[in-house]
Amino acid sequence: RGAKHILVIPGDGIGPEVTTWGKAVLEQIGKDFGHEFTFDEALMGHVAIEATGNPLPDETLAKAKASDAILFGAVGHAKYDNDPSAKVRPEQGLLKIRKELGLYANLRPIMLFDELLEASSLKPEILKGTDILFFRELTGDVYFGEKKRSEDRNTASDLMIYSRYEVERIAIKAYEAARVRGKKLCSVDKANVLETSRLWREVVQEIAKNYPDVETEHMFIDNAAMQLVKNPKKFDVVLTANLFGDILTDEASQIAGSMGMLASASIGDGTGFFEPIHGSAHDIAGQDKANPLASMLSVALMLEIGFGLKEEAKKVTDAIDKALKDGYRTGDIADSKTDKSKILGTKAMGQKVLEYLS
Amino acid sequence: RGAKHILVIPGDGIGPEVTTWGKAVLEQIGKDFGHEFTFDEALMGHVAIEATGNPLPDETLAKAKASDAILFGAVGHAKYDNDPSAKVRPEQGLLKIRKELGLYANLRPIMLFDELLEASSLKPEILKGTDILFFRELTGDVYFGEKKRSEDRNTASDLMIYSRYEVERIAIKAYEAARVRGKKLCSVDKANVLETSRLWREVVQEIAKNYPDVETEHMFIDNAAMQLVKNPKKFDVVLTANLFGDILTDEASQIAGSMGMLASASIGDGTGFFEPIHGSAHDIAGQDKANPLASMLSVALMLEIGFGLKEEAKKVTDAIDKALKDGYRTGDIADSKTDKSKILGTKAMGQKVLEYLS
Ligand SMILES: CC(C)[C@H](C(=O)O)[C@@H](O)C(=O)O
Numbered sequence A, B: 001r002g003a004k005h006i007l008v009i010p011g012d013g014i015g016p017e018v019t020t021w022g023k024a025v026l027e028q029i030g031k032d033f034g035h036e037f038t039f040d041e042a043l044m045g046h047v048a049i050e051a052t053g054n055p056l057p058d059e060t061l062a063k064a065k066a067s068d069a070i071l072f073g074a075v076g077h078a079k080y081d082n083d084p085s086a087k088v089r090p091e092q093g094l095l096k097i098r099k100e101l102g103l104y105a106n107l108r109p110i111m112l113f114d115e116l117l118e119a120s121s122l123k124p125e126i127l128k129g130t131d132i133l134f135f136r137e138l139t140g141d142v143y144f145g146e147k148k149r150s151e152d153r154n155t156a157s158d159l160m161i162y163s164r165y166e167v168e169r170i171a172i173k174a175y176e177a178a179r180v181r182g183k184k185l186c187s188v189d190k191a192n193v194l195e196t197s198r199l200w201r202e203v204v205q206e207i208a209k210n211y212p213d214v215e216t217e218h219m220f221i222d223n224a225a226m227q228l229v230k231n232p233k234k235f236d237v238v239l240t241a242n243l244f245g246d247i248l249t250d251e252a253s254q255i256a257g258s259m260g261m262l263a264s265a266s267i268g269d270g271t272g273f274f275e276p277i278h279g280s281a282h283d284i285a286g287q288d289k290a291n292p293l294a295s296m297l298s299v300a301l302m303l304e305i306g307f308g309l310k311e312e313a314k315k316v317t318d319a320i321d322k323a324l325k326d327g328y329r330t331g332d333i334a335d336s337k338t339d340k341s342k343i344l345g346t347k348a349m350g351q352k353v354l355e356y357l358s
């Protein structure tokens, strides 16, 4: 087995604090299992704009393309959010790297840690047993279609657009996953209104024919947003477009009650990109408050999906599970029943998981 | 006070069963308060396609324009949903009447009936105190922008488009409502990605200046879908575009745990359009199972928003409240604690509310 080269892109806000612990997990696993992991670091987002004027500097992109996997933190800064006329934005870095690396499939497993059932706003009996794997398309849709503003600035548009091959390639990935999971796939669209959704549904119906062992359901996005709250257990693999996926996966992560615990993998035909679901959370940045577990779980996804190292991945999730079972919590996942002495900061929680790991 | 002419459009599935009871409420209120309400009926949706080939026959549109208010049921049929190539669809009738009547603002109050707190999948303590009024834009966005399919049928697009005046007019309505409610307005967009959202945010920021007494917040749609589950109480007035509103309002209705209890008002500069939030529910149509309360609550919205008859509207919601307090439920809102003898069908529940009304 050759060395694996990992690019760490900490990004903005709490990004650097949490990726530190993701990287530490990789180092530990490398040592324990005798894998050679090498590391480099690069800028993206607000920090990259500050340093170079560009949210995705050429150097970062070149390093990304040359790496075997990317461990990413978060990008974003409130300063741009409330300035609709800002031309350069941290998020552009993220969108561009997705496109440039061809990361067309974003996988988001919504796993429940039994210990955290109580942290959700949903009733435990509604939640228990939920295990969803989202496939969100990531390089098409209204995210990348042409954007226009009229000369008088009074009219704005974004083109929502999909081509057959874009739907096909992610649908195939989703069906392959469904086949080895619960054998159910729910494709979410708005085919009663949108032409892109009608193409989406046509293509999914075609691909479905090759997977007779998988039960296919088509659901409208408004209904899906509802069903996810009503009965999350009923979903297995959910396949959807970029914009709908953005909305549904965030909703689902809250349902799981543990935003700080969820990770995602963006894959395509080359280098994979692994990141927590949470954002840059500037309000708690630098205060040793951020939950490092999602970054550590991103590493578990990197090991499993990126490098095919299942045993190593399981080692990581087991260590996290143990820390939770023993009652350790960061502030975001603590509740009234948590032993106060077991509420840890970023560093102490990171350290704790490393201990369980070795 | 002159006579009010009401057009009833029952539509598909359970539409006819439930609008019957909405109309009965209007008749009763008319009698009790000495208002002259006159009625007519017209076709829309699947039933209209079957009868005339057109989901919105000219005759229906003409009657709609000539009426003072419209009481609508639902449209839709599974037969079209799974045929992405169908050219004529029931929903086209609904979209066309919205556009033709200039119904640019869809108001959806998410009210909780204390008796139904337990029906939600959310924990009662998360839910209690929730009182949200959505303003969903209804005649613009990707719903009405140009739709295209390439000649080889392999590429499809929908244009997401907004003009300044479209945002202004609904923003003003939403701020006016916020001013006399909780004085908080949350505008939901995706301004970190979409040009239409950046225009949306610019315009809302401008309008906000005229309402210094209202606290304005801007939130990204993915975050909003999450916050709505996490802490629905924090919202007062929510203002958003057509597509985002479609998704968020359905999610919110499930949070309230009572899809069968929620109604919406679509208004513009002319005739108002009042309907339950639930759909055509063909699976239970004609079985005396549908919940008639949302149609009756649509009538309460018609009385209050359409005709300015607040006292009459309150009479209707009070009657429904009393029926619930006395333990009566339709199947969809019954739970394990419901006295089985008080689970009623459509007709018995409709009759019960009429009794409490007089
Ligand atoms: C930051 C933003 C552009 C991004 C998206 O909308 O894709 C984020 O919300 C995500 O889900 O990764």
Ligand SMILES: CC(C)[C@H](C(=O)O)[C@@H](O)C(=O)O
Binding pocket: A192, A193, A222, B076, B091, B094, B095, B246
């Ligand atoms: C039936 C459909 C076209 C409609 C919409 O998307 O607007 C419905 O979901 C609604 O919310 O009224």
